[in-house]
Amino acid sequence: MITEDTKVLVDKGIMLPLMEEFYTIQGEGFYKGTAAYFIRIGGCDVGCHWCDVKESWDASLHPPTHVGKIVENAVSHSDTVVITGGEPLTWDMTILTETLKAQGCKIHIETSGAYKLTGVWDWICLSPKKIKLPTEEIYEVANELKVIVYNLHDLKFAEEQAALVNKDCILYLQPEWSKRDSVIPVIVDYVMKNPKWKVSLQTHKYLNIP
Numbered sequence: 001m002i003t004e005d006t007k008v009l010v011d012k013g014i015m016l017p018l019m020e021e022f023y024t025i026q027g028e029g030f031y032k033g034t035a036a037y038f039i040r041i042g043g044c045d046v047g048c049h050w051c052d053v054k055e056s057w058d059a060s061l062h063p064p065t066h067v068g069k070i071v072e073n074a075v076s077h078s079d080t081v082v083i084t085g086g087e088p089l090t091w092d093m094t095i096l097t098e099t100l101k102a103q104g105c106k107i108h109i110e111t112s113g114a115y116k117l118t119g120v121w122d123w124i125c126l127s128p129k130k131i132k133l134p135t136e137e138i139y140e141v142a143n144e145l146k147v148i149v150y151n152l153h154d155l156k157f158a159e160e161q162a163a164l165v166n167k168d169c170i171l172y173l174q175p176e177w178s179k180r181d182s183v184i185p186v187i188v189d190y191v192m193k194n195p196k197w198k199v200s201l202q203t204h205k206y207l208n209i210p
C-alpha cells in the first residue's frame with residue numbers, strides 16, 4: 001500500500017512507478033541500433049492482447065521512485081534516454097523530462113498516444129492502438145508512426161493512422177512478435193508496393209538483449 005502523500009507526489013509526476021531501467025540498444029524504429037538508457041514506467045490500461053510487457057500494466061506492483069533518482073541513474077549511463085512502459089503518458093511527464101533535459105539528455109518516448117501528451121521530447125514514437133486511439137494533438141508532433149501488424153486488418157488501420165500524422169512523420173510497420181513468421185512476408189510485400197512505409201523489426205529480440 002502506498003501512502004496518500006506518495007500518491008500526491010505520483011499524481012504530480014515528482015515520483016513515478018518505476019518497473020525497470022536498463023542500458024541497451026534501441027531495437028525498433030528510426031533509432032534502431034543506437035545505444036540508449038531505457039526507463040520503463042509501470043501502469044497501462046490500454047490492454048493490447050499481444051502486449052509483450054503485460055507485467056507493466058499494474059502500476060501498484062512498481063515502486064514509486066523519485067524522479068531525481070531515476071535521472072541520476074540515467075545520466076550516468078547515456079545521453080540518450082528512452083521513456084517507455086507501460087504507457088508513460090498515464091503520468092505527468094513534465095518533471096521527469098525537464099530534469100533530464102537540464103542534464104543535456106536527448107529524450108525519446110515510446111507511446112500509444114492514448115493520453116494527454118505531457119513533457120518535452122526530442123523524439124516521439126507513436127504506436128497507435130485501435131482499442132484506445134491516440135489524442136488528436138499527438139499526430140501533429142509524432143516523429144515516427146509505428147503500427148504493429150498482427151493481422152491483415154492492421155494494414156487498413158495503418159493507412160488510416162498515416163492519414164492523420166504530420167507530413168514529416170516517418171512510417172513504420174512492425175510485425176507482432178508471435179505472428180512474425182506469417183506477417184513478415186505480408187509486410188515485405190506491402191512495403192514494396194507502398195514505399196512510403198518502412199519495415200521495423202524488434203531487433204533486440206534477435207540480438208538477445210533487453
Ligand SMILES: C[S@@+](CC[C@H](N)C(=O)[O-])C[C@H]1O[C@@H](n2cnc3c(N)ncnc32)[C@H](O)[C@@H]1O
Binds near residue numbers: 050051086110174177
Ligand atoms: C510495450 S510498448 C510500451 C509503450 C507504449 N505503451 C506503446 O504501446 O507504445 C513499446 C512498443 O512495443 C510495441 N509492442 C508491444 N508488444 C509487441 C509485440 N508483441 N510485438 C511487436 N511490438 C510490440 C508497442 O506497440 C510499442 O511500440
Ligand SMILES: Nc1nc2[nH]cc(C(=O)O)c2c(=O)[nH]1
Binds near residue numbers: 026084210
Ligand atoms: N532494446 C529494446 N528496444 C526497444 N524499443 C522499444 C522498446 C519498448 O519496450 O518500448 C524496447 C525494448 O524493450 N528494448
Ligand code: SF4
Binds near residue numbers: 046054056087
Ligand atoms: S499500450 Fe503499450 S504497454 Fe499498453 S498494452 Fe499496449 S503495447 Fe502494452
Ligand SMILES: [Mg+2]
Binds near residue numbers: 052053
Ligand atoms: Mg519492448
